[in-house]
Amino acid sequence: MKYEPVIGLEVHAELLTKSKMFCGCEVVDSITAKPNRYICPVCTGQPGALPVLNQKAVELAVRVGLALECEIHTESIFARKNYFYPDLPKGYQISQYDQPLATDGKIRIETEAGPKDVRIRRVHLEEDTGKLSHADGHSFIDYNRSGVPLLEIVTEPDLCSPEEVKAYATKLRAILRTLGVNSGDMEKGVIRFEANVSVRAAGSDQFNTRTEIKNLNSFRALTLGTEYEIKRQSEIYARGGTVEQETLGFNEATGKTYSQRGKESAHDYRYFPEPDLPPLVLEQSWIDSIRKSLPELPEAKTRRFIEQYGLKPQEARLLTSEKALADYFEVVVSKSKSPAKTVSSWIAGEFMRYLNDLNIDVTNIPVPAEEFAKLIDMVTDKTISGNAGKV
Ligand code: ADP
Ligand code: MG
Ligand code: ZN
Numbered sequence: 001m002k003y004e005p006v007i008g009l010e011v012h013a014e015l016l017t018k019s020k021m022f023c024g025c026e027v028v029d030s031i032t033a034k035p036n037r038y039i040c041p042v043c044t045g046q047p048g049a050l051p052v053l054n055q056k057a058v059e060l061a062v063r064v065g066l067a068l069e070c071e072i073h074t075e076s077i078f079a080r081k082n083y084f085y086p087d088l089p090k091g092y093q094i095s096q097y098d099q100p101l102a103t104d105g106k107i108r109i110e111t112e113a114g115p116k117d118v119r120i121r122r123v124h125l126e127e128d129t130g131k132l133s134h135a136d137g138h139s140f141i142d143y144n145r146s147g148v149p150l151l152e153i154v155t156e157p158d159l160c161s162p163e164e165v166k167a168y169a170t171k172l173r174a175i176l177r178t179l180g181v182n183s184g185d186m187e188k189g190v191i192r193f194e195a196n197v198s199v200r201a202a203g204s205d206q207f208n209t210r211t212e213i214k215n216l217n218s219f220r221a222l223t224l225g226t227e228y229e230i231k232r233q234s235e236i237y238a239r240g241g242t243v244e245q246e247t248l249g250f251n252e253a254t255g256k257t258y259s260q261r262g263k264e265s266a267h268d269y270r271y272f273p274e275p276d277l278p279p280l281v282l283e284q285s286w287i288d289s290i291r292k293s294l295p296e297l298p299e300a301k302t303r304r305f306i307e308q309y310g311l312k313p314q315e316a317r318l319l320t321s322e323k324a325l326a327d328y329f330e331v332v333v334s335k336s337k338s339p340a341k342t343v344s345s346w347i348a349g350e351f352m353r354y355l356n357d358l359n360i361d362v363t364n365i366p367v368p369a370e371e372f373a374k375l376i377d378m379v380t381d382k383t384i385s386g387n388a389g390k391v
Contacts, residue, residue, distance in 0.1 A: 002202040003234040006210075007165055007226060008121075008157035010194040011172060013182045014128060015060045015149040021127045022051030022094065027148050030131060031188055035142035043147030045090030050276050057125060057149035058101075058280065060181040062290050064151060065102030065123045067175055067297055074282045076101045076124075078274040086141055087130040095152075097271045100124035101280070107155075107175070108299055109167040110317065118168050119156040126150050151181075157196065157207065162226045166219055169193060170321075174298050178323050186218050193222045197229045199237065209243045213250050213257055225250035229257050301326055309333065309340035315348045324363040336373035338380040346376050 020027060023042035041049035065072045079097035105120035128148040133140045153172065159165050173191060176182040183190055198210035213229060216222040228250075233243050248257040296304070298320050305316035305326075320326045329347050333340045351372075355362065378384045 001238065003199040003230075003237060004202045004204075005160060005162075005226070005230045006157045006198045006200060006207060007159040007161075008196040008210075009155050009159065009165060009168060010196070010212075011153045011169070012128075012192045012194075013064075013151045013153065013176055014190040015057050015151055015181055016183065017054055017056045017060065017149050019054060019056075020147040021054050021057055021125070021149040022147055025147065028144055029188065030142070030145050033144055035140070035144060037144065039143045039146065044143050045088075051094065051274075053277060053280070054149060058282070059290060060149075060179075061101055061123065061125050061151050062282070062287060063179050063294060064153070064176065064181055065105065066287070066291050067179055067294060068102075068105035068107060068120050068123065068153070070102035070105030070120060070123055072102050072282070072287050073099065074284060074287070075099070076280045078125075078277045078280065079271045080274050081126075081269045081271055083269060085129070085132075086139070087132045087146070089130070089143065089146065093126060093129065094274050094277070095126035096124035099279075107168060107171055109164060109171050111164055111167065116158075116164070118158045118164075121154045121156050123151060123153050126152060157198075157210075162223045162230070165195060165226050166223050169219060169222055171298065174321060174323075178295055178297055180295075189217055192217050195222065195226050195229070197226055197233065198243070199230055199233045209245045211243065211246055211248050211257070213248045214260065216250055221250055221252055224252070224255055225257060228255060232257065298323075309344065311341065311344050315344050318348050318352070319344065322362045324365070328362070328365055328369060331369040332373045332376070335370050336376050338373075338376050342380060343373075343376055346372075 014027075017027060019025060020043055023040050025038050025040050025043055028038050042051060062072055076096055077099040078094050080092040081095045081097070082092040084091055100122045102123040103121065105123065106117045107120065108115050108117050110116075128145050128150045130141055130143040130146040133142075155168070159168060173184045176191070177184045185191075193216040195213045195216060196210045197213065198208040200206055200208045211229060211233070213225045216225050229248070236243055244262070246262050247260045249260045250257050301320040302313070302316045305311050305320060306313055309316075311319070319329045325347075329343065332347065333343050336343055355365070360366065
């Protein structure tokens with residue numbers, strides 16, 4: 001029998017605020033900052049310490065909700081999610097549960113079969129945990145990250161392959177970067193993925209038991225982890241077995257998922273409304289003013305590049321995948337006498353290869369746009385040959 005995957009993604013993204021979610025502690029780089037220096041009674045869960053909400057975090061979350069075309073709820077509720085872990089000093093995480101900030105959005109991705117809308121179930125605010133690490137038989141805890149604003153973005157189970165998962169994650173990351181709410185720096189763990197995976201008989205509309213793969217912290221791990229899990233579950237069903245609902249880790253070295261624990265359900269967390277915070281009530285006029293301030297998003301920019309510059313969809317998508325690259329293209333076009341299509345094929349072709357070969361980030365392009373425009377024009381005018389232009 002042929003099996004098809006059903007996948008839903010949960011993405012956690014730290015919000016780029018100066019201070020933490022419920023206290024005044026500075027948000028610092030979790031790799032370079034000295035451990036346990038940016039902490040206070042609130043974010044280390046001392047008895048009697050009270051949370052105060054960071055307005056900027058709410059604003060950034062609303063930006064995301066609007067950009068994902070969600071309904072923004074003018075009243076949402078913070079809730080306690082209770083569990084014990086050494087990186088969670090309060091013994092509960094302040095999150096949102098049955099009344100999240102935003103629901104029912106979508107992200108359009110490109111698939112082999114054409115564009116597809118992935119439905120966003122919810123976007124809610126919560127706080128990050130501390131960072132636990134293990135070395136030389138010891139365990140270390142760093143609370144600098146404890147209480148950093150975190151946004152959770154959850155899809156419906158709409159993704160049907162590891163390629164779609166990657167396309168979705170890439171698109172979401174680009175949107176968050178364009179909005180200026182997250183740096184997208186996956187090595188620093190500021191954006192983290194969890195994949196919920198099940199498989200079913202191809203063509204069926206039934207939902208089977210899913211497993212949840214935690215801590216997929218790169219596109220590579222995300223793709224390999226879901227691929228492995230799809231194969232593992234398909235083999236279980238092919239043997240006539242049953243898939244257990246559980247929480248899995250992914251080991252990049254072995255390429256395999258492994259069981260961490262049986263799946264906890266919502267009632268295990270004993271969610272209840274956070275008694276130390278009032279309902280989060282937003283004024284519609286504030287939401288509207290945030291909407292007006294949104295930048296042009298990758299999807300709209302792609303459409304504009306196709307219409308305004310006559311680019312092929314594939315080139316337009318490549319150029320708009322990173323804001324810095326799109327901006328560079330537009331400056332070169334404005335400085336150059338050559339047609340936009342010519343500029344596009346230069347940048348999307350030879351030039352991107354050159355940047356990739358030298359491992360240069362598009363936010364750091366070393367060639368001034370004027371110079372590049374002149375070069376392209378010299379080739380267009382046949383002052384120099386195309387090949388001379390390329391070296
Ligand atoms: P929980 O809150 O317990 O993690 P949810 O029902 O909120 O569970 O779903 C979490 C994620 O799992 C969502 O992204 C959802 O789309 C996805 N999901 C739900 N059912 C399935 C399934 N049968 N197969 C794959 N993914 C699923
Ligand atoms: Mg979950
Ligand atoms: Zn603090």
